[in-house]
Amino acid sequence: MKKYNILSLVIMILAFGSLNAQDYAKALKTQAVYNHYYANLFLVNPANTGFNGTSNLLFNFRNQWAGFDGAPKGLTLGIDASPANNMGLGAMIYSENYGVANRFQGQxxxxxxxxxxxxxxxxxxxxxxxxxxNLDNEAITDPLHESPDPYINSAVNGEKYFGADFGLYAEIQDKFRIGISIPHLVETRLDNSNKTSTGPKEDKPVSFTGFLGAIWRLPEYRMVIEPSIGLRKISDVPFGTDLNVLAKMLDDRLFAGFTYSYNPSWHRVSLLGGVKIDRFSFMYSYDQSYLEFQNFNNGSHELTLVFELYKAKPKAPKMDEGMSKSEPEAVPAMEEKK
Known part of the structure; x- marks a missing residue:
């Protein structure tokens, strides 16, 4: 029964022309798709690793098109740290399945x-x-599969790659943020290159994620508002734009966010909420796409949990713009409570 649900998913995608679905299909070969990236840029940009001087353990789960069998599900576990004032180190494990297609990545x-x-x-x-x-064995047993199919057989056996990403990130006057990341800028196949490959081609279009944001501090309301624009180009899928607003209230203890996403074939609205208790942060979002396919699923859910292993000391108040600005210093959790 499951393979027929997966087949139904493919038929609906083709029938409704959903570029949102194509985004996910292409993302299996490029960069993971997150809705919470604007609150955790470490997820999509290696340049943001350890940038704030804190050490964080992060867990993210995304359930796309909930309630529809075979829809994409992604799981991420990451850690980023700042062992020195000018250095960031991090690691991430990512797993995603989309119908019979699976992806595992460690970076x-x-x-x-x-x-x-x-x-x-x-x-x-x-x-x-x-x-x-890789593809599940169901791909071979599917009634639509005509054996032998070297592409299907190669994918079931699995294809292994090494990929290198590049990122750039900057903050200006503590008020503006800008970043860009290029996933899989360098990529090479690790297993037998003579096999028939369904993997990325050398002439594939370049993918990237861009970010431009501002920081508005409202101390009289104990609030920080961070509007931002996210730009996403995944392989040959049309250019996509996200308009985001993140509000941090009560000294960063309460979060609320809104995203409107658009590309020429679909648009999506997402609402985010979260809390921070001591060093533990919880964020949840729900989004819906404005497509006919939305009638066949319950929307998409995303959950992010962050635990601060080390925390940067607050910067001293600025008495003069000309004064030197010290870098944040990471301190163990036990020291903050003294």
């Missing part, structure tokens, strides 16, 4: 940050990843 991040001027802080990031794609 290591390195970031170097510096101050080109007193009012600007910049970071360059690199990541190296082991990536494996």
């Amino acid at each position: 290591i991040n390195y970031a170097y940050n510096f101050r080109p001027s007193d009012n600007m802080r910049m970071s360059f990031g690199l990541s190296g990843a082991y990536i494996q794609y």
Whole structure:
């Protein structure tokens, strides 16, 4: 029964022309798709690793098109740290399945940050990843599969790649943020390259994720508002734009967010809410796509949990703009409570 549900999913995608579905299909070969990226840029940009001087353990789960069998589900476990004032190190494990298609990725991040001027802080990031794609055996037993099919057989056996990502991130005057990441800028197949491959081609279009944001501090209301624009280009899928607003209230103890996503074939609205208790943060979002396919599912859910292993000391109040600005210092959790 399950394979017929998966077949129904494919038929509906073709019938309704959903680029949202194509985003996920392409993402299996490029970069993971997150809705919470604007609150945790570490998820999509290696340059943001350890940028804030804190060490965090992160868990993310995304259930796309809930209630529809074979719809995409992604799970991420990551850690990022700042072992030195100008360095960030991190690691991430990512797993996703989409119908009979599966992806596993393990990656290591390195970031170097510096101050080109007193009012600007910049970071360059690199990541190296082991990536494996494969199809379930159901792909062979599907009644639509005509054996022998070298493409299907190769994918069932699994394809293994090494990928390298590049990222750039900067904060200006503590008020503006800008970043860009290019996933799989370098990619090479690790298993037998003579096999028939369904993997990325050398001439594939470049993918990237861009981010442009602002930070508005309202101390009289104990609130920070962070509007941002996210730009996403996944392989040959049409250009997508996200309009985001994140509000941090009660000294960063309460979060609320809104996202409107658009590309030429679909648009989506997402609402986010979250709380922070001591060093533990919880975020949840629900989104719906404005497509006919939405009638056949219960929307999409995403959950992010973050635990601060180490926390940066607050910066001293600025008495003069000309004063030197010290980098944040990471301290163990037990010291903060003294």
